[in-house]
Amino acid sequence: xxxxxxxxxxxxxxxxxxxxxxxxxxxxxxxxxxxxxxxxxxxxxxxxxxxxxxxxxxxxxxxxxxxxxxxxxxxxxxxxxxxxxxxxxxxxxxxxxxxxxxxxxxxxxxxxxxxxxxxxxxxxxxxxxxxxxxxxxxxxxxxxxxxxxxxxxxxxxxx
Amino acid sequence: xxxxxxxxxxxxxxxxxxxxxxxxxxxxxxxxxxxxxxxxxxxxxxxxxxxxxxxxxxxxxxxxxxxxxxxxxxxxxxxxxxxxxxxxxxxxxxxxxxxxxxxxxxxxxxxxxxxxxxxxxxxxxxxxxxxxxxxxxxxxxxxxxxxxxxxxxxxxxxxxxxxxxxxxxxxxxxxxxxxxxxxxxxxxxxxxxxxxxxxxxxxxxxxxxxxxxxxxxxxxxxxxxxxxxxxxxxxxxxxxxxxxxxxxxxxxxxxxxxxxxxxxxxxxxxxxxxxxxxxxxxxxxxxxxxxxxxxxxxxxxxxxxxxxxxxxxxxxxxxxxxxxxxxxxxxxxxxxxxxxxxxxxxxxxxxxxxxxxxxxxxxxxxxxxxxxxxxxxxxxxxxxxxxxxxxxxxxxxxxxxxxxxxxxxxxxxxxxxxxxxxxxxxxxxxxxxxxxxxxxxxxxxxxxxxxxxxxxxxxxxxxxxxxxxxxxxxxxxxxxxxxxxxxxxxxxxxxxxxxxxxxxxxxxxxxxxxxxxxxxxxxxxxxxxxxxxxxxxxxxxxxxxxxxxxxxxxxxxxxxxxxxxxxxxxxxxxxxxxxxxxxxxxxxxxxxxxxxxxxxxxxxxxxxxxxxxxxxxxxxxxxxxxxxxxxxxxxxxxxxxxxxxxxxxxxxxxxxxxxxxxxxxxxxxxxxxxxxxxxxxxxxxxxxxxxxxxxxxxxxxxxxxxxxxxxxxxxxxxxxxxxxxxx
Ligand code: FES
Ligand code: FES
Numbered sequence: 001x002x003x004x005x006x007x008x009x010x011x012x013x014x015x016x017x018x019x020x021x022x023x024x025x026x027x028x029x030x031x032x033x034x035x036x037x038x039x040x041x042x043x044x045x046x047x048x049x050x051x052x053x054x055x056x057x058x059x060x061x062x063x064x065x066x067x068x069x070x071x072x073x074x075x076x077x078x079x080x081x082x083x084x085x086x087x088x089x090x091x092x093x094x095x096x097x098x099x100x101x102x103x104x105x106x107x108x109x110x111x112x113x114x115x116x117x118x119x120x121x122x123x124x125x126x127x128x129x130x131x132x133x134x135x136x137x138x139x140x141x142x143x144x145x146x147x148x149x150x151x152x153x154x155x156x157x158x159x
Numbered sequence: 160x161x162x163x164x165x166x167x168x169x170x171x172x173x174x175x176x177x178x179x180x181x182x183x184x185x186x187x188x189x190x191x192x193x194x195x196x197x198x199x200x201x202x203x204x205x206x207x208x209x210x211x212x213x214x215x216x217x218x219x220x221x222x223x224x225x226x227x228x229x230x231x232x233x234x235x236x237x238x239x240x241x242x243x244x245x246x247x248x249x250x251x252x253x254x255x256x257x258x259x260x261x262x263x264x265x266x267x268x269x270x271x272x273x274x275x276x277x278x279x280x281x282x283x284x285x286x287x288x289x290x291x292x293x294x295x296x297x298x299x300x301x302x303x304x305x306x307x308x309x310x311x312x313x314x315x316x317x318x319x320x321x322x323x324x325x326x327x328x329x330x331x332x333x334x335x336x337x338x339x340x341x342x343x344x345x346x347x348x349x350x351x352x353x354x355x356x357x358x359x360x361x362x363x364x365x366x367x368x369x370x371x372x373x374x375x376x377x378x379x380x381x382x383x384x385x386x387x388x389x390x391x392x393x394x395x396x397x398x399x400x401x402x403x404x405x406x407x408x409x410x411x412x413x414x415x416x417x418x419x420x421x422x423x424x425x426x427x428x429x430x431x432x433x434x435x436x437x438x439x440x441x442x443x444x445x446x447x448x449x450x451x452x453x454x455x456x457x458x459x460x461x462x463x464x465x466x467x468x469x470x471x472x473x474x475x476x477x478x479x480x481x482x483x484x485x486x487x488x489x490x491x492x493x494x495x496x497x498x499x500x501x502x503x504x505x506x507x508x509x510x511x512x513x514x515x516x517x518x519x520x521x522x523x524x525x526x527x528x529x530x531x532x533x534x535x536x537x538x539x540x541x542x543x544x545x546x547x548x549x550x551x552x553x554x555x556x557x558x559x560x561x562x563x564x565x566x567x568x569x570x571x572x573x574x575x576x577x578x579x580x581x582x583x584x585x586x587x588x589x590x591x592x593x594x595x596x597x598x599x600x601x602x603x604x605x606x607x608x609x610x611x612x613x614x615x616x617x618x619x620x621x622x623x624x625x626x627x628x629x630x631x632x633x634x635x636x637x638x639x640x641x642x643x644x645x646x647x648x649x650x651x652x653x654x655x656x657x658x659x660x661x662x663x664x665x666x667x668x669x670x671x672x673x674x675x676x677x678x679x680x681x682x683x684x685x686x687x688x689x690x691x692x693x694x695x696x697x698x699x700x701x702x703x704x705x706x707x708x709x710x711x712x713x714x715x716x717x718x719x720x721x722x723x724x725x726x727x728x729x730x731x732x733x734x735x736x737x738x739x740x741x742x743x744x745x746x747x748x749x750x751x752x753x754x755x756x757x758x759x760x761x762x763x764x765x766x767x768x769x770x771x772x773x774x775x776x777x778x779x780x781x782x783x784x785x786x787x788x789x790x791x792x793x794x795x796x797x798x799x800x801x802x803x804x805x806x807x808x809x810x811x812x813x814x815x816x817x818x819x820x821x822x823x824x825x826x827x828x829x830x831x832x833x834x835x836x837x838x839x840x841x842x843x844x845x846x847x848x849x850x851x852x853x854x855x856x857x858x859x860x861x862x863x864x865x866x867x868x869x870x871x872x873x874x875x876x877x878x879x880x881x882x883x884x885x886x
């Protein structure tokens with residue numbers, strides 16, 4: 001089946017099975033490899049993309065379900081003002097260890113800040129809980145989100 | 160001389176094992192230094208073109224530890240260039256760069272001197288070239304930001320590069336290196352060199368490699384350790400959409416030992432990863448499971464209990480008179496501990512891309528140990544090792560898993576047989592089912608105290624695992640527990656359960672398990688003595704020091720009781736040790752020496768609804784005189800602490816050789832809400848700098864276990880801790 005997809009503002013065409021997950025369409029068919037494979041079962045968040053602005057796991061999203069939707073991947077996130085701010089904060093805070101999870105983290109964080117410009121620590125926890133960072137850069141992810149939001153970066157959770 | 164004060168040799172060998180078996184042996188700093196600057200243009204590590212930007216080569220695998228940024232910092236410092244003047248290139252996996260690995264937290268101690276020498280040697284050659292042109296002495300020239308000056312005239316590095324490359328390479332021993340006070344790059348934060356590319360989603364990881372004409376592969380391995388392939392019906396899979404080829408591979412045909420290389424299996428090649436995975440469902444494979452039968456976690460536990468009640472099969476340490484001292488002790492404590500098998504689960508699943516060509520084999524791989532991969536692939540393909548070109552791609556995590564190159568061998572064999580370039584990508588399920596696990600172990604700990612509370616006797620019996628009759632890889636039990644170090648009478652032994660399961664090295668190997676058992680047991684001893692756990696440890700160290708003053712204080716490789724004492728004192732101070740805690744909240748301490756680092760950590764833990772939540776961890780570490788790149792050093796410590804806490808909830812279990820966990824739903828990972836606040840402090844000492852990828856991990860596990868005891872009175876004598884189990 002041929003599908004017309006709107007990815008990062010461009011129309012791309014693919015001819016694949018309708019149940020093929022968007023993740024593999026992006027990575028293998030379109031060579032947009034910024035979106036990462038981590039688990040394939042919506043447990044890790046490495047494959048997070050935006051579907052009409054909503055953080056979505058590409059690994060369980062059949063390509064047949066996204067025709068007509070606006071798909072944004074890490075390669076296109078800098079076009080969003082908030083996305084660009086999040087990327088800049090990630091670099092300023094020097095979040096990365098291996099970096100493999102970070103595309104997904106940035107996509108989740110951008111979706112969070114789009115909906116909640118000044119999230120609390122609890123809201124950050126809730127929004128980011130689906131994104132595993134095996135290297136455990138969680139403290140810096142929290143800090144970078146707050147920095148991108150223009151908030152004080154101290155951790156306010158109970159100690 | 161008390162051997163326990165001179166563990167440098169033992170540590171060295173252990174570090175070698177951690178890096179993948181034998182690799183480190185015989186490597187001295189001298190040999191390393193000699194390879195610093197070879198022939199043209201200026202060397203392996205410094206490339207100064209006659210026009211354009213200076214390039215510095217980072218030779219070690221980047222697995223997230225920040226080595227690609229840190230190692231070139233050492234070169235740049237002595238080269239006298241500014242950071243924005245240089246580009247960093249990843250060295251390929253090649254004999255000329257060996258030793259080349261990410262393991263054992265060894266990069267800093269092994270490269271602290273040679274990489275600075277590389278920069279200094281290149282600088283001297285460039286300065287000499289300029290001095291020759293001017294007819295002056297090199298000593299009369301100065302350098303600033305890559306520009307050489309003498310009496311008002313200047314030449315840039317690039318202008319003299321060609322002449323410099325023809326000069327003899329200076330003897331590294333004659334080079335004068337900078338005083339620490341003059342460092343302009345070392346000791347200052349330099350952010351991840353690749354990070355801008357990562358936030359843009361550029362192809363940079365192994366899994367992102369792409370070669371013209373490549374097909375995507377999956378490899379279906381035996382469903383259990385010890386199982387072998389009998390036959391496979393591949394026709395249905397062949398007929399599936401997108402499938403290009405399906406074939407059976409037998410380990411025996413590739414000279415494998417079922418440990419590091421190929422296993423029996425079926426390769427499926429398709430136009431994309433998804434189609435290959437779909438076709439997998441259509442395969443019908445018959446496996447001989449007889450070799451896997453009985454390798455079940457519950458049966459292992461029964462066997463461990465039997466072995467525990469007998470004498471150790473092998474006595475590993477016997478010092479003083481442990482039995483007599485234990486019998487004579489005023490207070491005796493005996494406790495049984497257990498810790499499970501654990502996986503690595505790098506975020507980036509194992510993968511490799513291979514293009515077999517007429518005269519060479521090109522490999523794109525995330526690997527921590529390219530040399531071992533080269534040898535394995537050469538053997539499996541029957542080609543000369545020199546015909547392999549290994550592109551070292553950025554690794555989406557290492558944790559010791561990529562000291563193994565099994566996926567590299569698989570991809571190479573598949574690509575050769577298929578006759579096209581192949582990218583092999585494991586599923587997460589493949590990864591968890593086919594790991595080289597941190598071995599589990601059961602330990603009986605026995606300690607005897609005299610009337611003052613001094614530990615006089617210590618006995619330890621560890622039941623661990625063997626494979627093929629030898630101690631399984633990485634399954635040796637570390638001998639550096641606190642009680643074993645301070646007690647005058649010590650006996651330690653091991654017994655083994657035979658297993659077909661492949662085991663290996665998980666971040667801070669051996670230490671990640673023994674630190675927990677040993678330091679939790681020390682906490683039990685402190686309470687039995689009626690003493691505060693911090694005061695108890697300090698008293699033991701002082702008593703030990705009084706009997707055995709430190710004689711090799713200048714040796715950064717040694718366990719040094721004075722360094723340990725100091726980090727314990729400082730962490731107690733920073734954490735407010737001894738303060739009154741609210742109901743259900745406790746503080747616990749753990750300290751451990753591993754990978755040349757002395758670390759003490761205090762955890763503040765809240766126990767509620769039968770489970771634990773770590774609120775904050777204070778870390779004090781002594782890794783010597785210089786924190787080369789503070790941002791990454793702190794990131795490593797924070798990651799180690801959270802990683803260690805996560806490990807307390809994880810376990811891998813087996814039924815008839817088959818791993819029972821499959822993905823992150825049944826092997827849960829630590830996530831954002833569970834990650835505590837962390838206070839990191841490096842205690843700066845005069846010792847030469849050592850690594851920090853691992854030593855911060857071991858102490859956090861017992862610190863948390865001991866804090867749980869302080870919070871609710873429950874001893875955590877076995878891991879994992881399950882939700883509800885602390886009620
Ligand atoms: S790969 Fe999609 S959530 Fe893990
Ligand atoms: S930085 Fe390595 S998994 Fe997040």
